[in-house]
Amino acid sequence: MANENNGRHYTANEIQVLTGLEPVRKRPGMYIGSTGPKGLHHLVYEVVDNSIDEALAGICDTIKVTVFEDNSIAVEDNGSGIPVEVHPQTGKSTVETVLTILHAGGKFNNSAYKVSGGLHGVGVSVVNALSEWLVAKVRRDGKEYMQKFERGVPVTELEIIGESNTTGTTISFKPDGEIFEVLEYNLETLEYRFREMAFLNKGIKILLEDKRKNVSKKFHYEGGIKSFVEYVNKNKTSIQKQVMYFEAEKDGTTVELAMQYTDGYSENIFTFANNINTQEGGTHLSGLKTALTRTINEYGRKYNYLKEKDENLQGDDVREGLTAILSVKLKEPQFEGQTKGKLGNSETRSIVESLTYDFLSNFLEENPKDGKIILEKAINSQRARNAARKARELTRRKSILDNTTLPGKLADCQESDLSITEIFIVEGDSAGGSAKQGRDKKFQAILPLKGKIMNVEKARIDRILGYEEIKAMITAFGTGIGEEFNIEKLRYGKIIIMTDADVDGAHIRTLLLTFFYRYMKDLIDNGHIYIAQPPLYKVGKGRASYYAYSDKQLDDILKEIGRTNYTIQRYKGLGEMNPEQLWETTMEPENRILLKVSIEDAVAADEIFTTLMGDKVGPRRSFIQTNAKFVKNLDI
Numbered sequence: 001m002a003n004e005n006n007g008r009h010y011t012a013n014e015i016q017v018l019t020g021l022e023p024v025r026k027r028p029g030m031y032i033g034s035t036g037p038k039g040l041h042h043l044v045y046e047v048v049d050n051s052i053d054e055a056l057a058g059i060c061d062t063i064k065v066t067v068f069e070d071n072s073i074a075v076e077d078n079g080s081g082i083p084v085e086v087h088p089q090t091g092k093s094t095v096e097t098v099l100t101i102l103h104a105g106g107k108f109n110n111s112a113y114k115v116s117g118g119l120h121g122v123g124v125s126v127v128n129a130l131s132e133w134l135v136a137k138v139r140r141d142g143k144e145y146m147q148k149f150e151r152g153v154p155v156t157e158l159e160i161i162g163e164s165n166t167t168g169t170t171i172s173f174k175p176d177g178e179i180f181e182v183l184e185y186n187l188e189t190l191e192y193r194f195r196e197m198a199f200l201n202k203g204i205k206i207l208l209e210d211k212r213k214n215v216s217k218k219f220h221y222e223g224g225i226k227s228f229v230e231y232v233n234k235n236k237t238s239i240q241k242q243v244m245y246f247e248a249e250k251d252g253t254t255v256e257l258a259m260q261y262t263d264g265y266s267e268n269i270f271t272f273a274n275n276i277n278t279q280e281g282g283t284h285l286s287g288l289k290t291a292l293t294r295t296i297n298e299y300g301r302k303y304n305y306l307k308e309k310d311e312n313l314q315g316d317d318v319r320e321g322l323t324a325i326l327s328v329k330l331k332e333p334q335f336e337g338q339t340k341g342k343l344g345n346s347e348t349r350s351i352v353e354s355l356t357y358d359f360l361s362n363f364l365e366e367n368p369k370d371g372k373i374i375l376e377k378a379i380n381s382q383r384a385r386n387a388a389r390k391a392r393e394l395t396r397r398k399s400i401l402d403n404t405t406l407p408g409k410l411a412d413c414q415e416s417d418l419s420i421t422e423i424f425i426v427e428g429d430s431a432g433g434s435a436k437q438g439r440d441k442k443f444q445a446i447l448p449l450k451g452k453i454m455n456v457e458k459a460r461i462d463r464i465l466g467y468e469e470i471k472a473m474i475t476a477f478g479t480g481i482g483e484e485f486n487i488e489k490l491r492y493g494k495i496i497i498m499t500d501a502d503v504d505g506a507h508i509r510t511l512l513l514t515f516f517y518r519y520m521k522d523l524i525d526n527g528h529i530y531i532a533q534p535p536l537y538k539v540g541k542g543r544a545s546y547y548a549y550s551d552k553q554l555d556d557i558l559k560e561i562g563r564t565n566y567t568i569q570r571y572k573g574l575g576e577m578n579p580e581q582l583w584e585t586t587m588e589p590e591n592r593i594l595l596k597v598s599i600e601d602a603v604a605a606d607e608i609f610t611t612l613m614g615d616k617v618g619p620r621r622s623f624i625q626t627n628a629k630f631v632k633n634l635d636i
Helices: 039-055 094-100 122-129 187-200 225-230 283-302 315-319 346-366 368-394 397-401 428-438 468-477 503-519 521-525 550-561 579-588 602-613 617-630
Strands: 062-067 074-076 133-138 143-150 157-164 167-173 205-210 214-220 244-250 255-262 268-273 323-327 422-427 444-449 492-499 529-532 539-542 543-549 565-568 594-596
Touching: 039 062, 039 074, 039 122, 039 167, 039 187, 039 565, 062 187, 094 122, 094 133, 094 143, 122 133, 122 167, 157 550, 187 205, 187 214, 187 225, 225 255, 225 268, 225 323, 244 346, 255 346, 255 368, 268 283, 268 602, 283 346, 283 368, 315 368, 323 346, 346 368, 346 468, 346 539, 346 594, 422 428, 422 503, 428 579, 444 468, 492 503, 503 521, 503 529, 503 602, 539 550, 543 550, 565 617
Parallel strands: 062 205, 268 323, 422 444, 422 492, 492 529
Antiparallel strands: 062 074, 074 167, 133 143, 133 167, 143 157, 205 214, 244 255, 255 323, 529 594, 539 543, 539 565
16 A cells, blocks of 8 residues: 555655644543543554554554553654654644644645544644653654654754664653543553554554563564454354455455354454444445345345245344454545544445455355355344244333333332433342332332343343343333344433342343343443442441442541441442442442443453353463452452
8 A cells, every 4th residue: 555655755745734732731532532541542542543554555564662660652663754854834843743733744645645544633743732741753864853842842843863774753752640530551451452453454563562560562463354353253163164354445445354153143343444443333334234134145045045935134143143354444534523433434335335245245156165154044043033023022112111010020210311310230139129228219210130140142132032030121221122222212321230249249240241242232332331339348436337349448447547446347248238328338329439331442342251251161261360360359
């Protein structure tokens, strides 16, 4: 993907200036999403994205990211280096222009980059504005240049500091403590992101070094997204020996697709546009789904897997057990919103659909064994779906209105306004009884579950919908499930998992989260799922009571009240609390602690659920051995 300058140089004339930098420090969330951990890590991604853009243009193949002991960051690449000459519009060096003016960057000019991820061009200038300090070093034209900034303001001129026989850019920065709520980088979060980038850009090397932990990682995959699919499926059982793969270009858009079927029941399709993870899908995903359904139905008819009287396979049928990575690269991507979560280019749908249809049709003709495996799995899914139809109908919201007996011992609330209504999913009748007595029945509903729900990771939809506790939840929520899921029918703004603070409670939480992630993911994506945090300890001294939600908080309380003449009660079950205590500590909106469930990385989430809840024992054993040292409050 070399640019029109043969991928070797771009100049100051190709850097276009659109506006100033002033708003960034006032409203950082508009540019990086938040000032919490997500925004903090976004700073690194913005700098690395610039290096990836050069890799897409064929002028960079190695990127090194270093995390230092003080949580400052250095990103070094072997690209062409930011231009250093005076910019014609600003009268400043191009380095200073790119780092101090919003929307100044080569990616706004098609002669510099043909394909770019960070099309908004806010990247490095925003990082500069939100950093306590930033140092830019550029190796270019046989020289090494350096310029220093503080909170986006230059404190030195661009100066030559030596000779260089290489080219590239190094951006070092420290996030500003006046802006960010947290300043500590999470190594695992960075690993997930850089592994993904390396998969999407086959051949590129991304090196990650953490000086805090003396850890070094290398991400380099010559197989690209084929290796990505193999990675996602490593703890699953594939029913195809090979990963189906193609890369093709049409009308200036490059489409790359890798996919493989497993014996599982959930689909995992991850889509990207210009290396940006489009978690909300978009036109490229629509094109892929349409092509899959059309091709597999045509193949099934042609070879008599589907008889004349048989109904067509639906999308859910042909995608059951499928893992797919779809990556498109296009000149002018249109994303919905600054978060770039959904691709909107209308022409991309037909391009992806056409190329995928051609590829898959040829693949099935040339690989009849795979064709048989895929059709048989899809037909089995269709049978299960038809068997589940009756059960699904029983879970529709209208069943609540039609039946005088509410499902699953549901104690409903009086209000219907989603901005205030909430339902607590509670473990067992004892805790359910306390919750029902302690709640505010105006806006709080209680649904006790008997024991642990089934592990949906190992079951098809027909078995899942035959399970009474799951049917009770679906009926109570009102949304339906699967192809009939409709989030607009949701009856509660918050769905709160409230379980005991012990091993059984943790297992029930995991089972419920697996169900929500696999079958009601929109509830998570739209911020409706929460986990209640009941206290771990009650400290009594005289007539006073204090509640501690962590060991550190317990220690702080003991220091405050003095370490004599006190009692400590360790709560293991919600049923140990009377209704007033449960309300005061865990349910009362002013005092309680709720954790909102969110998915930062869908690939990582899939990996965790597959590892913990899947069929293979080995990966689960390895996970436990690796993480055992981090366990606190072990219940034995």
